[in-house]
Amino acid sequence: MGNELHELSAAAQVAGLRARDFSARELTAHYLERIAKYDEGLGAFVSVSADLAMAEAAAIDESWGDGALRGLPLGIKDLFPTAGVRTTFGSAALADTVPETDGWATGLLRRAGAVLVGKTNTPEFGSTCYTPNDVTAQPSVTPYDVTRYASGSSGGAATAVAAGLLPVAHASDGAGSIRTPAATCHLVGVKPSLGLITPAVPAGSFFPTSIEGPIARTVEDAALLLDVMAQPWPGDLHGWRPDRQFIEAIKRPPRPLKIAVWTETGLDGITQHPETVRAVERTALLLQELGHEVREVQIPARWDDSVRSAMRTHFGYLVNLVVETIVPADRAHLLTPYTQFLNGVGAGLSGADVLTAQSSMVRFAGAFLSAFADVDIALTPVTSAPPVPIGHFEADGIEAVIDRMLEWSVHTPWANLTGQPAVALPSHLDPDGLPYGVQLVGRPRHDLELLALAAQLEGAALWDDVHPPCWSQ
Template sequence: MHELSATAQLAALQAGEFSSRELTTHYLERIAKYDAMLGAFVTVVPELALDEARRADKRLADGDRAPLLGLPLGIKDLFNTAGVRTTFGSAALAETVPAADGWATGLLRQAGAVLVGKTNTPEFGATCYTENSVTAQPSVTPYDVTRYASGSSGGAAAAVAAGLLPVAHASDGAGSIRTPATTCYLVGVKPSLGLVTASVPPSSFFPTAIEGPLARNVADAALLLDVMAHPWKGDLNGWRPEGSFADLQPPKRLKIAVWTETGMDGITPHPETIRAVERTAILLQQLGHEIQEVPIPARWDDTIRRAMRTHFGYLIDLVVDQVVPDQRAAQLTPYIKYLNEIGAELSGADVLTAQAIQVRFASAFAATEADVVLTPVTSGPPVPLGHFESTGVEGIIDRMLEWSVYTPWANLSGQPAVALPSHLDQDGLPYGVQLVGRPRHDLELLALAAQLEAAALWDDVHPPCWSQ
């Protein structure tokens, strides 16, 4: 059953070809078989899942056609789920059981999704690799289990790629949907600012994080996004598109700007990363779009890198002060302690100056005269376990930026972005590309992604554990 897309699984559920209980049992068995190797889940709730599946089957029999009714789903462990443990990837909060769902996670559950568990994430989602003190196993890509599935949505990506979930909820603050999508050969969507209301209240008046879907194809991502794209009425940035993501129309001829340079001194993209962009650009041109190679609009100089360090320190300091009891602070990971110390040293002027620098940096990208921008997602392939911490906690931010250099600007500008698979190299490692659209042109961007998928940008290739 896991070989069917999420969209096909829903159709089969509605046609009575199999039950939600049968489908949920299938996924629970795969989780039991593979999760110890992949590190995809923090918490699995088989009894709750089977009970929700039983109730979904009754609703299906009664003719209910809620958009996700009976479909198994994982929720990223940064986001509250009523009655189900939510650790935020932190040993200091490992026993937290929320009383209510977060906003977007509540929408998914209200749409009939069956919650099978919470997917793995680094502590407070602070890294582009998924490793913490709550779980024994880092999240790894099923294409090579010696390499990270990235982060902070690494568990969600590993689960979908390995056939442990049909689709997954995720979030993206600096690339945390797009880089895991690329390491796991998936489609990942970071919506425009305001399309999805945060399930966790913003800890900053300069929001960069937003929730979105990880899926095996564009239609499945659109399925989840349609449910999530109902902002809370009090969301000051909230908006709704004029149309449905489930009914994407072919895009008009688009002007697409392309660059592959990293903008970071001494960091050059891997040849396969460049190949991914080049083959995508050729296909886009064949589809009738205008392609223009342009220089990167702004470089990652010392000023913006220091501003990003301030940004991470400020946010983590706020989070730790708000949610971690003093008596449990010793359980925080060394990197979070390091960021907390950075944050504690900052003044209000430091934070405002850093945010102004980030705005100026993002504005250079947002001013690009194109409908869509095409870039790599990462500067190289999935990295080996231990890579980011190899030079100590002080070097983690720089090593993360060097690898995920292409993604943070779209968070700072609030633009929609989608990661798409491209190809596997001769070692079987996956590569992908990033498309970034104009603000609030999410429908246009997803339509372009669907057009590339229909034109066979990528092959339907699965990891070794897929058919076992």
């Protein structure tokens, strides 16, 4: 069975481990072999902890326990601390960093018995929606077309799961960083509501936008990770818990829901690619067939100059905070040109600049929240276009990167600003074999309902389980 182990879902692998159909060592070795064979051309991993993984797997085989993920191989995004395992934050300036402790959610996953096989690729400090850095040889690419980015900042996680190098992956999302990689790799990606999962380090703002979550091949696999990660630290200012497990919630279809649909980008001069519109239209039709009320609406708010400027300020502030906090001054020259650009933006800001930007983002977010007064779910594209070729975002120079990223990932950041739960689901492949996805956004803290809807769509065959060429090789 060894050659087919990666074809099993993560949930099926957990069940197989519990039944002792195969050992944790056998499963871990299978994934390590696939990583060794394929990762050089995919850029999924920053570090592979093969010896540690096999030792952890052996310990699990020798002393069986009840952890929810016991024996399941897992990758952790390289922005998050892992005790005893190199964590670079995607930066050459921190290439030799080995934390002494795990991040909060990372620790939950490891204590649940997950076997850490490595750290997945990410851009420096997670600041871009693609994954170039000076630590790895190449950015993460979608295994459906290795000349195109797998997006980011969780690009390595998505690449690994889509290529069968991991059964499921830990990821994070600050402006779409789970959802856009999931869309480029024909996967399920979940950004939870604010507070469901405690951040690894204290937020650098009272207006937090980033949260950890899963990238998976199935909704059930995503729920498996969410049930482990959704245990907020008691001191988390925004922490909360759902009233039941995700695994249980997805077993029952949701009540009939009111669903608003739009495909407008809200950005002047940027229109939707026809295949992204097709993805939304076929999903809307299926939702209607499932008994939900679906209606097309106008986008609640547009990306005007003040909002775009505010986002630039926000990212400059956050990157500057990270650089000033964790990068040694004598290693700052190793930062990438884009990080140095954002750091310069942040260094020139006043406190008033930051608060003014946050106020603008709050107004923008409020327009989207108000749209949920009589709506349960919003359905939109994930991206404005298919996965883009390597070099696309840098084509007009460093200062234009943030604008080109927004043009492509325009549909995702608002859900980070509102703190709402959002899920990216696969839709279809176009005639060139490129994947397209759709985004569903729920009411704040209605994560269980959102996942139940995602599972219903999966059960109704919204997407086919179509794998990239390396899957069966």
